[in-house]
Amino acid sequence: MTTTPNLLIDHIAANQAQKEVTANSAFDALDKALCQQTTIALSDANLTLTDAQVIGNLTLKFTGTLTAARTITIPAHAKLLIVENATTGGYSLSLSTPSGTATTLAYNERRLLYGDGSDLKTIATAGLSTPYDVGGSFSGKPTDSIVLLRYPLPRAVRFMAGMTGSQGVAVTAATAAASFVISKNGSQFASMTFAASAITATFSASTSTDFAAGDILTVIAPATADDTLANIGFALAGIRL
Numbered sequence: 001m002t003t004t005p006n007l008l009i010d011h012i013a014a015n016q017a018q019k020e021v022t023a024n025s026a027f028d029a030l031d032k033a034l035c036q037q038t039t040i041a042l043s044d045a046n047l048t049l050t051d052a053q054v055i056g057n058l059t060l061k062f063t064g065t066l067t068a069a070r071t072i073t074i075p076a077h078a079k080l081l082i083v084e085n086a087t088t089g090g091y092s093l094s095l096s097t098p099s100g101t102a103t104t105l106a107y108n109e110r111r112l113l114y115g116d117g118s119d120l121k122t123i124a125t126a127g128l129s130t131p132y133d134v135g136g137s138f139s140g141k142p143t144d145s146i147v148l149l150r151y152p153l154p155r156a157v158r159f160m161a162g163m164t165g166s167q168g169v170a171v172t173a174a175t176a177a178a179s180f181v182i183s184k185n186g187s188q189f190a191s192m193t194f195a196a197s198a199i200t201a202t203f204s205a206s207t208s209t210d211f212a213a214g215d216i217l218t219v220i221a222p223a224t225a226d227d228t229l230a231n232i233g234f235a236l237a238g239i240r241l
Contacts, residue, residue: 006078006117007033007055032056033079039063042087048073054115058082062105066091067161073098078117084110090160090208095120107160108239132157133165134217135235141172142221142232148180149219153211156241159190160208165237168192168201174229181220182236184209192219194229201234210241 002011009026012019038057040047042064053060054075059082062072066089074081076097085093085105096102100119105111112123134157136149163182174194182190182205190205211217219234 008051029056032058034058037061037082042066042070044068044070046071046073049075051075051077054079054081059084061086062093063087065089069094071096071102074115074120076100076118077115079115080123081113081115081120082110083113088208090158090162090164130240132238132240133235134238135233136219137231137233139231141228141230142225144221144225145223146221146225147218148221148232148234149217151217153213153215153217155213157211157238158208158241159205159211159236159238161205163190163192163203163205163236166192166203166235167237168194168203168232168234170194170199170201170229170233171231172228173197173199174226176226178222178226178229180222181218183218183220184211185216186218192234194226211238 001013003009007029009029010022012022033055036057037059038053039061042062044064044066049072054077061084063086066087069091071094074095074097083095083105085107090107092107093105094102095105097119103120103122110126113120114123134151138148142148174196176196177193179191179193181188182192189209190203192201192203194201
């Protein structure tokens with residue numbers, strides 16, 4: 001039996017008995033391709049979708065907890081698709097056909113894509129989280145355990161695992177590694193570390209952390225101050241909830 005070229009819906013054959021069966025199946029397939037959403041739970045691994053998942057749905061909503069960015073391979077078909085990154089963990093998804101150019105679907109982002117039969121093209125983007133960054137600076141050399149920042153959040157904000165996007169700089173490099181404590185209401189959830197001889201910081205956080213309006217964000221210098229690290233500036237990258 002022959003099919004339509006893109007959605008692969010069965011044609012009605014000449015002199016076919018019970019044509020209504022094939023016709024009704026075709027109507028259902030078209031309805032799903034134009035209207036239906038499917039939720040795909042990722043197992044913290046890359047995934048190759050099936051033809052049925054892509055052809056038989058308009059919207060693909062990806063869920064699951066990720067510990068790294070993952071790749072989604074989408075079969076090459078001429079079709080509109082709405083894709084949504086509803087995973088947790090704050091990581092992006094890289095979407096592409098087997099031979100096409102990858103498009104990055106950021107955490108909490110939704111896109112309208114058009115598959116032209118070989119590649120995916122972005123038509124529109126929506127739902128990208130609004131950034132909410134908190135910055136501070138300190139002139140001179142921080143003393144033991146001094147509070148560089150005490151900031152009451154005026155609205156709900158999330159800081160992602162790894163403190164993705166955060167930046168820290170110093171004018172004078174550290175003599176030895178110096179780690180600053182980043183806390184929510186007095187409990188550490190992340191750190192900002194200047195390695196020996198470094199003037200840029202690295203950040204760590206094992207999980208994402210949500211702040212409600214009124215929660216207090218603090219950045220505290222090491223208990224034993226470094227001898228040379230001085231004139232620090234930092235920006236902590238968050239997103240509004």
